[in-house]
Amino acid sequence: MAVVSSEKTKELTRAQFIKLSGIVYRESGIVLNEKKYNLLMARLVRRMRKTKISSVSDYIRLLSDNNDEFNEFIDEVTTNHTFFFRENQHIEFLVNTLDNNKPLKIWCAASSSGEEAFSIAVQLLEYSFKFSIFASDISDTMLKKCRKAVYPVQRVKNVPRSILYKYFQKGKNRWKNYVRVKPEVRQHVQFAKYNLLSDKPFDTYDIIFCRNVMIYFDLRTRKNVVNALCRSLNPGGYFFTGLSENIHGLEHGLKTVLPGGYRKP
Numbered sequence: 001m002a003v004v005s006s007e008k009t010k011e012l013t014r015a016q017f018i019k020l021s022g023i024v025y026r027e028s029g030i031v032l033n034e035k036k037y038n039l040l041m042a043r044l045v046r047r048m049r050k051t052k053i054s055s056v057s058d059y060i061r062l063l064s065d066n067n068d069e070f071n072e073f074i075d076e077v078t079t080n081h082t083f084f085f086r087e088n089q090h091i092e093f094l095v096n097t098l099d100n101n102k103p104l105k106i107w108c109a110a111s112s113s114g115e116e117a118f119s120i121a122v123q124l125l126e127y128s129f130k131f132s133i134f135a136s137d138i139s140d141t142m143l144k145k146c147r148k149a150v151y152p153v154q155r156v157k158n159v160p161r162s163i164l165y166k167y168f169q170k171g172k173n174r175w176k177n178y179v180r181v182k183p184e185v186r187q188h189v190q191f192a193k194y195n196l197l198s199d200k201p202f203d204t205y206d207i208i209f210c211r212n213v214m215i216y217f218d219l220r221t222r223k224n225v226v227n228a229l230c231r232s233l234n235p236g237g238y239f240f241t242g243l244s245e246n247i248h249g250l251e252h253g254l255k256t257v258l259p260g261g262y263r264k265p
């Protein structure tokens, strides 16, 4: 395996790569194969700079001694890319299909920085649904962003203007390129840390979104995650995955209702 850093101490040997990718896999389920060597290296170097540690072996030692740094490292290697109204056909399907008189309990199970949960919330509010959303993620950094609910304007470029004006506050002065989700939307969404791999669901839901995270998992992890989530889905409830993910071949007993959309009989 090639060495990518000029500094000898920042070399990541094959054994260290295997060790670190094993840590990531066991903690998050994310598979970092050898094609992800540069990605892991880049993110590792970032953490080493932050912690002012110059050798990979010292950093690996720190990971086993320091729980905070362990969490920071897992945060660093997760991919958090998301934006408002991403793969919005799932939400359009819900508002067109469901009765807005029946209160909905929704779980957004890998919510990253919150855009997905708030996209769901503003549209359900727009169509006068009664609902609560539990939004979770493995990353503390992302959960902080969720709770702040402040986003650069580029993240909301897919949000229709009428919804933007109604449910978002425009920043002023140094925040002029940011928007904040209004409190009347935020009050419908609760955020908490939840690891899809190791935590046990504490409630049941009418709708579960688990989108654009299972692409990073192997088949065994996908199977376990889907089984656990399906157990917390109420009969007749809906389950959504990302459009490029597929849960075919897993024994989940769900009926496909649209691409990436399933219903529990």
Ligand SMILES: C[S@@+](CC[C@H](N)C(=O)[O-])C[C@H]1O[C@@H](n2cnc3c(N)ncnc32)[C@H](O)[C@@H]1O
Pocket: 027, 028, 029, 030, 078, 079, 080, 081, 082, 083, 086, 109, 110, 111, 112, 113, 116, 136, 137, 138, 139, 142, 194, 195, 196, 197, 210, 211, 212, 213, 242
């Ligand atoms: C690419 S984002 C997807 C965000 C959003 N669901 C969407 O579709 O835009 C993937 C998220 O999954 C989270 N994640 C990765 N592994 C996880 C795990 N084992 N448990 C919970 N969340 C996890 C990451 O922290 C990241 O925020």
